[in-house]
Amino acid sequence: MQLLMGNKNYSSWSLRAWLVLQKSGLSFSEVLLDLSDFAAFKQQILAYSAMGTVPCLIDDELCIGDSLAIAEYIAEIKPSVWPQDKKIRALARSVSAEMHSGFHHIRKTMPMNIRQQRQIELTTQCQIQIDRVQSIWQSCFDLKAKKNIQGGWLFGDFSVADAMFSPIVLRFNTYGIKVSPCCALYMKKVMQDEDVQRWCEAAKIEPSYMPQADVGVLR
Ligand SMILES: N[C@@H](CCC(=O)N[C@@H](CS)C(=O)NCC(=O)O)C(=O)O
The missing domain is CATH 1.20.1050.10 (Glutathione S-transferase Yfyf (Class Pi); Chain A, domain 2)
Known part of the structure; x- marks a missing residue:
């Protein structure tokens, strides 16, 4: 799985999804997108997700936008979250x-x-x-x-x-x-x-x- 995230200093929604994934023990890689260059950010995130926001979780062909939806997907695999x-x-x-x-x-x-x-x-x-x-x-x-x-x-x-x-x-x-x-x-x-x-x-x-x-x- 890949978690597309914004800057760690600023992206509160990214932190939420990242923390659930981290605590779940599932293995994932981080893809950091820089929100400070907004036009470039939009171009990059829209290549993955029509929602156009981070966080976004990629699992094979699946692309899940929204922190709470990501948390629920992780809970399907690891109910202990x-x-x-x-x-x-x-x-x-x-x-x-x-x-x-x-x-x-x-x-x-x-x-x-x-x-x-x-x-x-x-x-x-x-x-x-x-x-x-x-x-x-x-x-x-x-x-x-x-x-x-x-x-x-x-x-x-x-x-x-x-x-x-x-x-x-x-x-x-x-x-x-x-x-x-x-x-x-x-x-x-x-x-x-x-x-x-x-x-x-x-x-x-x-x-x-x-x-x-x-x-x-x-x-
Ligand atoms: N409801 C979404 C909110 C996501 C969100 O607004 N993320 C910000 C970064 S923290 C973003 O991608 N902003 C870019 C934009 O709004 O175009 C979630 O829970 O993930």
């Missing part, structure tokens, strides 16, 4: 879908920019979405406590839900967002994960630069 319990799996899918289809203010105001530490003025709408992220995470921590589920990921073991929220953790880190102690602990779990660290190290040495992601001021 979702929680085993049917009801908990449904909750994990629900928070993943909410992340996938929402949080536009966070995405717009706080672009993923791993190699920088920046400060921005938070809009009310953005703060509401930051609070919603924290309340989703807290509901996961409460569920784990109630069901005595072990493990530091949202549903105990790593799942697609953690991949969906990993760019949010990296954004909170870049923009120094204040979170509750429980959420800070979860952020630490994500930031210290060896795969996330490998991704971030690669992001830091990428040569290409997208000035539009430098929002706010350096802190």
